[in-house]
Amino acid sequence: MTERIPENEQTNYEVFRECVAEPVLKALAEPEEKPKRSRDKKKETRARRHGKNHLYENEKAKQNGQREDEPLGNGNDAEDLGDFIDYLSTDLFTSIPPALRRLTPTAFNETPSLQNAYTLPLPAKTATHLLATLSPTALQTLESYALLPSHCDSLSLSSFFLPIFTSYITSTTTVPQIPIWSTTRTSACELCQREWIPLTYHHLIPRSTHVKVLKRGWHEERKLGSVAWLCRACHSFVHRVATNEELARWWWSVELLEEREDVRKWVDWVGRVRWKAR
Incomplete structure (x- = not known):
């Protein structure tokens, strides 16, 4: 166009x-x-x-x-x-x-x-x-x-x-909120490293699992607010490759997500998609 x-x-x-x-x-x-x-x-x-x-x-x-x-x-x-x-x-x-x-x-x-x-x-x-x-x-x-x-x-x-x-x-x-973890915001997606595109925050330990996480002792309570800043594409991909419970128990950090072969392949592919400057 x-x-x-x-x-x-x-x-x-x-x-x-x-x-x-x-x-x-x-x-x-x-x-x-x-x-x-x-x-x-x-x-x-x-x-x-x-x-x-x-x-x-x-x-x-x-x-x-x-x-x-x-x-x-x-x-x-x-x-x-x-x-x-x-x-x-x-x-x-x-x-x-x-x-x-x-x-x-x-x-x-x-x-x-x-x-x-x-x-x-x-x-x-x-x-x-x-x-x-x-x-x-x-x-x-x-x-x-x-x-x-x-x-x-x-x-x-x-x-x-x-x-x-x-x-x-x-x-x-939606009026932008200023959550307690807003100071962790990055300038690029923490998975694909693309800049200049909107970022969303991904709860590394999904909120729907918090009660189970504490009951079973998977993580300390202070970890429940951990987030990663991801582009929409990566955010959606993460939620497609694992359930909320699996994310909470096994894939609760960016580093752990990056160890997954499917995530590495996705990041390598989507990270090369560049938007034209206008």
Whole structure:
């Protein structure tokens, strides 16, 4: 996309981009190879993944009159993916209502119409309107590369986009808190080391396990407030690879998480995804 985001929307755009990146990264991250998989199936999966990792380049090629199936440059896959997420996020962000693009805690708390429209869970009327405003180009791109089913219905759109909108609205309407551990905040994700993207705090010992942790003596009480500052993608990945109880008992520090092979592979891959400067 060549269209630039206005300066007064840049901060919200960066939040929105991370919200879009999470499901895209989840869908495109290389899964562990399953045993007893046929050679043809492996080739098919590799070919499909290779195509997805060059989504943005294919979009640019089509815009320039190049055939989609022509060979593309052998650029860094993660960099290509970062370009694609930029392209997709910009296309989607500029298609949503201006009031949503400029949403802030102050505007939300002082404007009844915004509260009526964007209080979570989203009212059905708002959800329907947001889905109807989505860029047709972005939807076609998502369908073309199997991130959305072909000829997807409203249920498929809702399943993919409503979590994105919910995460975005939560981030842009919540007044930042100043917790006791705010002094531990880092400038980069503690796993992938990416900077310039929004960070979230991950409770290393999930709060839902605190009673069990103390009862069974897994950790001292002073450890319960420990957090790590992670980007959305890494935060979501950590919660996919282990249950809350497993995180509390075995993976309760950044160092322990880094010892996991799946986490190391993820960090090596996602750490190479770089956003374009604007």
